Amino acid sequence: MTDATALDELKEQPGGNLRFYGIWLIAAAALIVLPLVFSSGSSLTSFNLIGIAIIFALSYNILLGQTGLLSFGHAVHYGLGGFLAVHVMNAVANYNWPLPLPFIPLVGGVGGLAFAILVGWVMTKRAGTVFAMISLGIGELVASSSLILRSVFGGESGITTDRTALPHMFGWTFGPQRQVYYLIAFWVLVSAIAMYALTRTPLGRICNAVRDNPERVEFIGYDPHVVRYFAYGFAGFFAGIAGGLTAINFEIANSAYLGATQSGIVLFAAFIGGTAYFFGPILGAILVTYLQLGLTNITTVWQLYFGIIFIGIVMFAPGGIAGLLMMHRPLVRAGSWPVVIPSYLLAALPTLVFALGIILSIETVAHYTASEGEGNIINLFGVPFDATAPTTWAVAALLVVGGFLIARLTWRRVADAWDRAATVARDRGYLA
Amino acid sequence: MSAAIEIKDVQKRFGNVSIIRDLNLSVAKGERHAIIGPNGAGKSTTFNLISGYIKPSAGEIRLNGDAISGLRPFEINRRGLSRSFQVTNVFARMTVLENVRCAVLWATGHGYAFWKNVDHLPEVKRRTDRILDDIHLGHRRDVPAGLLTYAEQRELEIGITIAGGASVIMLDEPTAGMSLAETERAVALIRRLTEGRTLVIVEHDMSVVFGLADRISVLVYGQIIASGTPEEIRANRQVKEAYLGEEAH
Numbered sequence: 177m178t179d180a181t182a183l184d185e186l187k188e189q190p191g192g193n194l195r196f197y198g199i200w201l202i203a204a205a206a207l208i209v210l211p212l213v214f215s216s217g218s219s220l221t222s223f224n225l226i227g228i229a230i231i232f233a234l235s236y237n238i239l240l241g242q243t244g245l246l247s248f249g250h251a252v253h254y255g256l257g258g259f260l261a262v263h264v265m266n267a268v269a270n271y272n273w274p275l276p277l278p279f280i281p282l283v284g285g286v287g288g289l290a291f292a293i294l295v296g297w298v299m300t301k302r303a304g305t306v307f308a309m310i311s312l313g314i315g316e317l318v319a320s321s322s323l324i325l326r327s328v329f330g331g332e333s334g335i336t337t338d339r340t341a342l343p344h345m346f347g348w349t350f351g352p353q354r355q356v357y358y359l360i361a362f363w364v365l366v367s368a369i370a371m372y373a374l375t376r377t378p379l380g381r382i383c384n385a386v387r388d389n390p391e392r393v394e395f396i397g398y399d400p401h402v403v404r405y406f407a408y409g410f411a412g413f414f415a416g417i418a419g420g421l422t423a424i425n426f427e428i429a430n431s432a433y434l435g436a437t438q439s440g441i442v443l444f445a446a447f448i449g450g451t452a453y454f455f456g457p458i459l460g461a462i463l464v465t466y467l468q469l470g471l472t473n474i475t476t477v478w479q480l481y482f483g484i485i486f487i488g489i490v491m492f493a494p495g496g497i498a499g500l501l502m503m504h505r506p507l508v509r510a511g512s513w514p515v516v517i518p519s520y521l522l523a524a525l526p527t528l529v530f531a532l533g534i535i536l537s538i539e540t541v542a543h544y545t546a547s548e549g550e551g552n553i554i555n556l557f558g559v560p561f562d563a564t565a566p567t568t569w570a571v572a573a574l575l576v577v578g579g580f581l582i583a584r585l586t587w588r589r590v591a592d593a594w595d596r597a598a599t600v601a602r603d604r605g606y607l608a
Numbered sequence: 609m610s611a612a613i614e615i616k617d618v619q620k621r622f623g624n625v626s627i628i629r630d631l632n633l634s635v636a637k638g639e640r641h642a643i644i645g646p647n648g649a650g651k652s653t654t655f656n657l658i659s660g661y662i663k664p665s666a667g668e669i670r671l672n673g674d675a676i677s678g679l680r681p682f683e684i685n686r687r688g689l690s691r692s693f694q695v696t697n698v699f700a701r702m703t704v705l706e707n708v709r710c711a712v713l714w715a716t717g718h719g720y721a722f723w724k725n726v727d728h729l730p731e732v733k734r735r736t737d738r739i740l741d742d743i744h745l746g747h748r749r750d751v752p753a754g755l756l757t758y759a760e761q762r763e764l765e766i767g768i769t770i771a772g773g774a775s776v777i778m779l780d781e782p783t784a785g786m787s788l789a790e791t792e793r794a795v796a797l798i799r800r801l802t803e804g805r806t807l808v809i810v811e812h813d814m815s816v817v818f819g820l821a822d823r824i825s826v827l828v829y830g831q832i833i834a835s836g837t838p839e840e841i842r843a844n845r846q847v848k849e850a851y852l853g854e855e856a857h
């Protein structure tokens with residue numbers, strides 16, 4: 177069942193309404209408690225980035241997962257939303273407009289939506305490769321224009337603002353990071369609920385139909401072009417909200433936010449998380465933000481790891497993390513999941529060794545080629561390695577080859593265990 | 609009273625190959641009209657022309673008296689014409705329920721609404737449930753359409769076609785590839801669901817055709833060579849030579 181989300185199912189069960197709203201209540205409670213448990217400045221920084229990434233990735237999935245539109249330029253709406261938010265924030269401060277900061281994300285949303293309305297009609301005439309290529313072109317166009325139109329986009333350095341200069345609300349200045357966190361958390365919750373609700377509307381369902389079979393949609397009374405245009409508008413709106421939050425968080429809007437890198441990252445997050453389920457992009461956004469924050473600190477070749485993860489997911493788990501998780505649902509229902517767990521545990525160790533071997537190899541090569549003399553010491557999980565020492569190369573090779581050979585055997589066992597568990601689930605009618 | 613479908617001097621060329629040559633056909637309101645003819649005669653192409661999937665190179669097509677040639681498929685569908693496809697054409701990743709429900713939404717006036725919960729629309733629910741019952745797929749409602757058996761997909765195909773309540777239903781070989789029992793069930797279904805509507809059906813099974821149709825048109829090489837009641841068609845020498853002769857014996 178690739179289409180129905182876990183939430184849908186909850187809702188359809190008896191007493192499901194309570195459990196359904198329960199999920200959002202739990203999410204709200206978690207968002208409130210989170211900064212009390214992890215109160216350090218760096219945790220708050222991460223949470224803020226993750227929250228914004230979640231909205232952005234969910235907005236992207238309105239296109240990719242819901243409507244089947246592969247965009248390479250989604251950050252345009254995110255970035256433009258951010259710029260509009262910054263300009264409005266500065267105007268509010270200058271002219272003493274009575275617009276408190278918590279409403280600014282909506283301004284960002286309007287910015288993202290306005291640009292989507294402007295370019296969307298032409299873009300969504302076709303889906304598939306044509307749409308993908310045009311989105312790439314629009315992305316490049318806007319990114320390069322932003323560097324030329326200095327008065328609007330502030331050139332290389334961007335346009336700064338001061339979030340505390342806006343009218344306060346509930347006595348909050350939004351100077352402290354924790355207050356910004358709660359502002360972002362509020363918009364994450366509201367946006368996620370709104371985007372989920374959208375999937376439950378007639379438009380949302382027809383978006384899925386357009387994704388599956390745009391040709392047939394025309395024969396049940398709908399114009400797929402209009403459907404795609406609507407989807408594009410909503411995606412632009414919520415991306416703009418994310419952009420507005422970024423503007424508030426960093427007090428700056430920068431042309432880097434609307435470039436190809438941002439567009440790539442959001443595609444990456446949605447895809448890794450899994451586009452077939454509503455919650456997939458949320459997982460993807462969390463993972464990718466942590467990877468970005470973590471990897472950039474410890475390795476210079478972090479993009480390489482991104483690439484490897486992406487290729488790995490595309491090749492071995494095209495449903496993303498959500499797809500992997502949801503694969504187990506029939507097994508859990510049929511009660512046959514304990515069959516697969518031992519095989520997972522068995523496979524974990526050699527697979528980890530194999531992964532460590534790959535990491536050591538990459539780091540060895542990176543350090544060896546990048547820096548002469550001084551920077552040759554690799555610190556891998558607390559263990560120092562000398563990139564120039566032959567033993568390091570030998571250890572790396574041993575880990576990769578040995579790890580792979582043993583891991584491959586255990587992967588077979590996983591496949592066998594999976595087959596057995598799936599057969600049980602099939603016999604009990606939980607798997608088609 | 610104007611005919612449900614009126615085709616006048618329609619031609620269709622693909623490149624310089626003339627597939628439909630001078631097609632004339634009239635289907636009265638409430639009539640069950642079968643189109644028969646050998647493979648490659650242009651039956652599906654005729655369906656594509658009427659439903660707006662392709663545009664005629666020349667000629668005129670009218671639906672309930674209004675010219676529809678040149679309109680897009682969704683515009684024609686909104687005027688009350690719905691068609692099925694010879695090759696199953698459903699929404700594969702969506703469940704059976706979603707497939708049928710999507711086909712109900714426009715007809716129940718919900719359009720592109722993004723402010724209504726699709727689960728809380730009583731009329732939509734009522735019609736969807738009834739269609740699911742009609743096509744015997746109620747017990748399979750939560751299965752993705754792509755995982756249905758062939759016969760089930762063909763029934764879903766019919767379900768999607770009739771779900772919108774169109775006054776003119778066009779079915780392109782709905783029973784192709786079905787077993788005898790499945791065919792009988794499908795024909796009973798078609799007969800019941802098209803009660804009071806206009807039906808145009810392409811069908812190869814002659815027992816189905818002669819049992820179901822009020823009128824029959826024979827299409828050979830892009831032209832209607834005969835059109836009449838089943839008795840007239842059975843008695844028509846030209847038809848016997850060109851078509852029935854080889855197929856029926």
Ligand SMILES: Nc1ncnc2c1ncn2[C@@H]1O[C@H](COP(=O)(O)OP(=O)(O)O)[C@@H](O)[C@H]1O
Nearest residue numbers: 622623627645646647648649650651652653654
């Ligand atoms: N889009 C197209 N382009 C070129 N030739 C086509 C096209 N569609 C159908 N044809 C040709 O038109 C002829 C009639 O096809 P069709 O209408 O599918 O026949 P049938 O009566 O079996 O349904 C066939 O020879 C087919 O190859």
Ligand SMILES: [Mg+2]
Nearest residue numbers: 651652653694
């Ligand atoms: Mg055909």
